[in-house]
Amino acid sequence: MNAVNDLQATLDPSRKSWVESANDPASDFPIQNLPFGIFSERQNDARRVGVAIGDMIVDLAALQAAGLLSTPAQGVFARDALNDFIALGRDAWRSVRIQLSQLLARDAAKLRDDAALRAKTLVRQADARLHLPVQIPGYTDFYSSKEHATNVGSMFRDPKNALLPNWSEMPIGYNGRASSVVVSGTPVRRPNGQLKLPDQERPVFGACRKLDIELETGFIIGGGNALGEPIACGDAEAHIFGMVLLNDWSARDIQQWEYVPLGPFNAKTFATTISPWVVTLDALEPFRVAQPVQEPQPLAYLRHDGEHAFDIHLEVTLRAQHAREASTITRTNFKHMYWTMAQQLAHHTVSGCNTRVGDLMGSGTISGPTDDSYGSLLELTWNGKKPLALKEGGTRAFIEDGDELTLVGWCQGDGYRVGFGACTGEILPARG
């Protein structure tokens, strides 16, 4: 056997695990997934690296301490962020993936049949707390859904020329605020800020009235580049460790007043939520599909051969305070994105800009072609004009206090899904 075959075997749809919950076709975390995160427990509050399998977490620090997991450097799993592990490089990520897949496979007796070892190295997800998976040196957000850019342009600029001329030539992006990226489950406080009301000459200060989600994915840089040394489009995917779901919370009223000419700032800096499990690009490999046709053909530095989109089904639910059930407010797919992650990274670095391990790059709002597949309430309700009906009654134009918004996503395999888990946040009232 060689490494390529071993890696291929980790993707075998027929492989099952002795962790039986992982074999549930509706589990986000089958043995084909093996996403990385940071967790702690009540009994052991030290943060460390874990991998999700079914409803359990494999404690990689404990596994390595038990001599069951080898890496080029020891100790990278007894950390409060994935960065040191990621910095070991792609061969190390793949080696760990292969080792875990072999250890957790149904016919592998080593851990399966050793109750004491299992007790030391497996933790129930229900008993664990999940933390921000990476220390994020930089956060960049793109704007790469043609449908989203067209919708926003139609609403706020000119419906006849909704798409600005530069949009079709480059993956438009901007620098986000890394400090306020939080992990799923962190409550989000409604921001205060300047609001320009149509009937008043000057802005007023107050709580955002048009609080919104942006349904996005994000990718995590696994191998950075030095200042002045761009990453070629064809090499870009090798620099990506994996993906998360990302909710780019947005205060539409603050944004509309502040964003000209330097872009969104306070409208976005109060919180960005990501899912706790980083799904590796290796795990997503079977779900690679062709990206949309790009017309005009991009400039040379943005060209790549082959398929660079990924078929990831995405949904958002809204649960009002005290409601029992959540309402699904949109269903869409990552494969609709016009610009690929590889193109985003090539564009980001073409100026010479350096990236670092752990950098987070948001896709931009992912809107599909139909009006029930948009990635924001702004679009779904057309700036509040067409409120959405909720399952248990009531409507929503924008988010209300106490609402819990949850992003989920998965790739559908044959009898299994490679999922991301939930990316959720409940809105707290603004500071008085």
Next chain:
Amino acid sequence: MNAVNDLQATLDPSRKSWVESANDPASDFPIQNLPFGIFSERQNDARRVGVAIGDMIVDLAALQAAGLLSTPAQGVFARDALNDFIALGRDAWRSVRIQLSQLLARDAAKLRDDAALRAKTLVRQADARLHLPVQIPGYTDFYSSKEHATNVGSMFRDPKNALLPNWSEMPIGYNGRASSVVVSGTPVRRPNGQLKLPDQERPVFGACRKLDIELETGFIIGGGNALGEPIACGDAEAHIFGMVLLNDWSARDIQQWEYVPLGPFNAKTFATTISPWVVTLDALEPFRVAQPVQEPQPLAYLRHDGEHAFDIHLEVTLRAQHAREASTITRTNFKHMYWTMAQQLAHHTVSGCNTRVGDLMGSGTISGPTDDSYGSLLELTWNGKKPLALKEGGTRAFIEDGDELTLVGWCQGDGYRVGFGACTGEILPARG
């Protein structure tokens, strides 16, 4: 004596040092300054915290090891960034300032008369290499010069309505790219990118043709705030450790094509240069002056009593490759800035956005009221239409390869100046 009197004494214009070079009225680093930085030497390449005095550096790690400097936590000076020291808090910064001022004062014999101790704790600046002073978790750039915003608005939008309506209501800012902030002296490679030429329908890829400086200062966060807990305008200065000079290199042609609607990105991410010495807000205290009158009166969260501008004289020189002499291309002053640092920080956090120790906040281009006091070539040459004449012949519309651009700045005291040292960078040709 109490701490307030001791701190006041560090500002006494008559205080002299036994480091005689510090008493030169043209020195940037008299005993009244005592700025903090990170340095190493050829003989000892470990990076550590130093304080500039005249043409020397006091090695704080060595000073503490020799028992001459006390701090609440040991070891914070044997570091490759100031962050751990800064995180000790304002009382610790002030205590170190007071101890250094007393130790370096002309009549203090302890170090002055101990040649062996001096050899261990003092390094010539000429023998040292200076490094990025802080590890920068986040970089934000503001746009707070009314003259600059008016000039840019006149050139690219509407001369009759040059200032956008939101500009007078808030310190407009955007997130910058922290990864590419470099220390003075680092060569800067001309970026490649998309250029939209007026005679062509589609953009072309190539080297920036309108490379520019932006003359700015930056402030370093000394005490951050938790997510969701804004910093009040009246408290904001207590969160600032100190200031640096900042050159926000800008590719005007890339910027013009990319910046709508999400702001500048590749036009700015290739490099931002800062000066190596952080001048503390305490050292700047004697140079506090009134900010410009703000009309309309800002919203309540942006109001502060008292004087919050600082009288810092600023200059930029350009030295062409192989030229002996540099030409001064602008002279201006930080006191012209419309929005204060306190207002910038209050606005930045009013949404709930958190800041962290070491965060860098750029002032925005500092342009004075006259056309020889603008802070960018874009304005000085009016987008290249009025090239500047250089001292040794030749002209400049924008920066050419091999040009070395240098920012300097100082506060003029009575017989001394509190200076920033140089913030310099030479332009290398674009990657082929």
